[in-house]
Structure formats: structure tokens, C-alpha cells
Amino acid sequence: MTRRRAWRVVAIVAAVAAPSLMGCGEDEPAVEDPSEHACEHRSIAGAALASSAERATAPTITVGEETYTVTPSATERTYLRVVVTRDTPALLFTSVANVVTGLYEGDAQVTLPAGAPNELCAAEIPEHFDLDFHEAGDWFIELGPSAVPSFWLLLTEATGHAHEALVQSPSPPAAR
Amino acid sequence: MSAGRRLRSASIVVAMSATGCALDAGHGFGTIEDATFSAVFVAGAARDLGDSTVLTDLAYHVRIEHAELEVQSVALEELRGAGGAVFDPAHPPPGYTLCHGAAGSGDCHHEDGRVVSYAEVMAELAGGSASFAPVVSFALDARLDLLDGSIVELPEPSPSRELPRATLSRLTVRATALSVRGEVSAGPEVGGLGPRVVPLRIDLPVERPITMGLARPLDRDHERAIQLSVAVTVDGALLDGIELASLAEDPSAPIVIDDPDGAEAERIADALAASDVEVAF
Numbered sequence: 395m396t397r398r399r400a401w402r403v404v405a406i407v408a409a410v411a412a413p414s415l416m417g418c419g420e421d422e423p424a425v426e427d428p429s430e431h432a433c434e435h436r437s438i439a440g441a442a443l444a445s446s447a448e449r450a451t452a453p454t455i456t457v458g459e460e461t462y463t464v465t466p467s468a469t470e471r472t473y474l475r476v477v478v479t480r481d482t483p484a485l486l487f488t489s490v491a492n493v494v495t496g497l498y499e500g501d502a503q504v505t506l507p508a509g510a511p512n513e514l515c516a517a518e519i520p521e522h523f524d525l526d527f528h529e530a531g532d533w534f535i536e537l538g539p540s541a542v543p544s545f546w547l548l549l550t551e552a553t554g555h556a557h558e559a560l561v562q563s564p565s566p567p568a569a570r
Numbered sequence: 571m572s573a574g575r576r577l578r579s580a581s582i583v584v585a586m587s588a589t590g591c592a593l594d595a596g597h598g599f600g601t602i603e604d605a606t607f608s609a610v611f612v613a614g615a616a617r618d619l620g621d622s623t624v625l626t627d628l629a630y631h632v633r634i635e636h637a638e639l640e641v642q643s644v645a646l647e648e649l650r651g652a653g654g655a656v657f658d659p660a661h662p663p664p665g666y667t668l669c670h671g672a673a674g675s676g677d678c679h680h681e682d683g684r685v686v687s688y689a690e691v692m693a694e695l696a697g698g699s700a701s702f703a704p705v706v707s708f709a710l711d712a713r714l715d716l717l718d719g720s721i722v723e724l725p726e727p728s729p730s731r732e733l734p735r736a737t738l739s740r741l742t743v744r745a746t747a748l749s750v751r752g753e754v755s756a757g758p759e760v761g762g763l764g765p766r767v768v769p770l771r772i773d774l775p776v777e778r779p780i781t782m783g784l785a786r787p788l789d790r791d792h793e794r795a796i797q798l799s800v801a802v803t804v805d806g807a808l809l810d811g812i813e814l815a816s817l818a819e820d821p822s823a824p825i826v827i828d829d830p831d832g833a834e835a836e837r838i839a840d841a842l843a844a845s846d847v848e849v850a851f
Binding site: 471 | 615616617619625628629667679682683684756758810844846
């Protein structure tokens, strides 16, 4: 083998090995979009619980992976409790729209953001809310009186939900 | 033809081709071939008690016998004067919380609870220099039965079916009046109507448009032919937040909501402006 050919072989080996040496082959696991996760778990009924007319006795739901089948009231507002331990952006998904009607931080009612369908499975999850549990403590999700006997619910962390690319207003069109 | 003249002719053809002017004379970057519109009231599973009766968030039962929306116009708009405003949805601008959705057609949540399209966020960031301007509009001027929800053909577009190069950033539906007839019963256990059934009459002007963010380029890279379909759905939250019993103190009179400056009108305007809109091109 000539010296030139030897260096060529070394270069090729180095080029092949470099990604492994730099750890480029070990991609960080992608964070699943919670919306996609919710669609995948829509068929899981989860824990059954009945919402309470009083915040003091409201059952607790967790911010996480657990799904719930919630029984609301047909005649009055009821509540679910969320125990927050740190600043937590979260997403609340429901199988019916217009069942979540309010949000409380302790005893103080706060603005409930506008709901919107889960874009990835709008028919199955016609409403979701982007919630910002910005303080630790007990938060309450208010449910309105409902014409459905029960509905599916998932409250999960919002990690992976935000869009990543910059958004820019379009440039004016070229002169015609 | 001399060589010089041949060269000049070839240059002109190349230049005109590059600007997209020569090959498709008479057509714009988009052509409205067909356009339809519909508006319908759908209570939704959580609010539908059957027999045309809607459950409100205060437990009133509202039987809707008639609901009509007067629609003035439908417009497809572009955002002008934003000057290339940029924002990072991962780090929303002040006043906004979470942003999400596909690039260009997503939305952000404002601290006041509003959901604002990316285009409207950019317009707000650009301040007074940016505004939405119609690329094409349809003067519908029709009363639509919300309980029927029929699809109607939109009239001839203005200024033209042939659309210029632009990016359609917003759809705006301008309605002028809402009319509802029905009857109300039930409500909260304390302070509701109890066994009474009270006629309901709503006649309100509509001043806030129904809008939806878009991100539809009109250029050579996208389908030129457009079959526009706009569908508005008003849902069962239309009468939420209204203490109907407080408007029925006279047992011999119907509940009338016709004061455009009243709190009830504000609630209904909010609900109407939040109607779901589906647009197809």
C-alpha cells in the first residue's frame, strides 16, 4: 500500500468513525407532542370519579399520564382538584366540548383560556386548554352542568407542545 | 432577424417567464372558481338536552325555536405593514402565554384568555403600522337560518376572481344581527326559574367579526384554482353566563335581550366571536 493510499484509508475510517466518536449517533429522544399522546390514549377510560359540587370535597386529578372518566352533574357546577407542586404548564384534554367552564387558583377564580379542538384528533378530543399552573397549591377545574353522563379527561404536562420554528410575517410581494 | 435582435427577444422571454407574467395571461396567482358559506347552530353533546333544547352553564334549559344570523360579508385578508415582524412561539411575546400550531397558522393564548392567530399576534407586535386588508371579499348580505345550516353560494367576489400574489392571513366574517326566539326554564336550584317556562326574545346587532387565522400563500408554488368553503358553527355556549331568571322578574313578560350595551349582549358577542370556523381552499 502506498503512503497516499494509506492516508486515504485513514481519512475514510475517520469519516465513518467520527459520528460515533462525537456521539452524533446518539440522538436525544424526541419529546412526544402531548396532543398526539392524548389522541393515542383517548380509548383508555382510566380512573372513574365524580366531580364535587364543593371545592372542599373535590376529587383530585394529577398532571401526568393518567386518564379519567368523570361524572359531572346535570344540574349544577362541580369541581376537580389539581394539586400543583411547582410552576407547571399543562394541557387539559376532554372528550366533549363546553364541559369545562372555569378555573380557580385556591378560592380565586382566574381566567380560563379559550379552548380549542385537539388538531390531531378533533373528533375524538373536541376541546383542550393550555393551562398555566404558575403557583404551587390547590387549583380547581370547574365543570358546568352537563347533558352527558360522563366524559373522558386527561391533564398532562405541556412539554413538547410549543411550536419550535420562528414565525415571520410574509414579505411584501415583488412588484408586478 | 439579426443576432442582436434574437438575443434581445430571448432575454425578454426569459425575464417575463421569471416574473410569471408571460405563461398564463389573464389569470392571477389564485382563481376563485367556486365559493360557499354556511352558518349553523350545534349545541354539542355536553349541552344538547334534545328537543332543540340547550343546557347553559348556569343550568338553564333554553328551547330554541328560531335562530337567525344576518351575515354582511366574508373576506380573505392579508397582513400589510408588519415589516417582517418575527416572534418565537417557543418564547411568546409579552402578554401572550403558550403558542402552538403549524408554522404560520398557529395561535397563541393571550393573558386575557383570548386565542390569537399568529398573524394577529404579528399585527399587534407591529403596532399601528400593520393592518389586515382584504385581498378578496364577498358581499353576502343574507339572513341565514342557524337551525337549518344550509350551504349558500357566495356572490361574485370583489374586486375579482383572479387573486394577486399574497399570503392570505385571516378570514373575516362580518355579521350584523342575531335573532333568537325560544323559551327558558330551569336554572340554578336557588334563583332559577323553577317550574316556570318563560318566552325568550333576542334581537341584537353584531359588531364584532368572526375571524380565523390563515396561512395560505397565493403564488406559483400553490394550487391556483380555489374552491372556497367557509363553515361557521355557533355552539351551545352561546347563552352562557347569563342569569336569565334575573331578566324574568315580570311573570307576564318574556325575557328580552335587545340592549346592545348590556352585559348580556357582551356575553353573546363573545360567544359568537368564538364560533368555530372551518375553511377549505
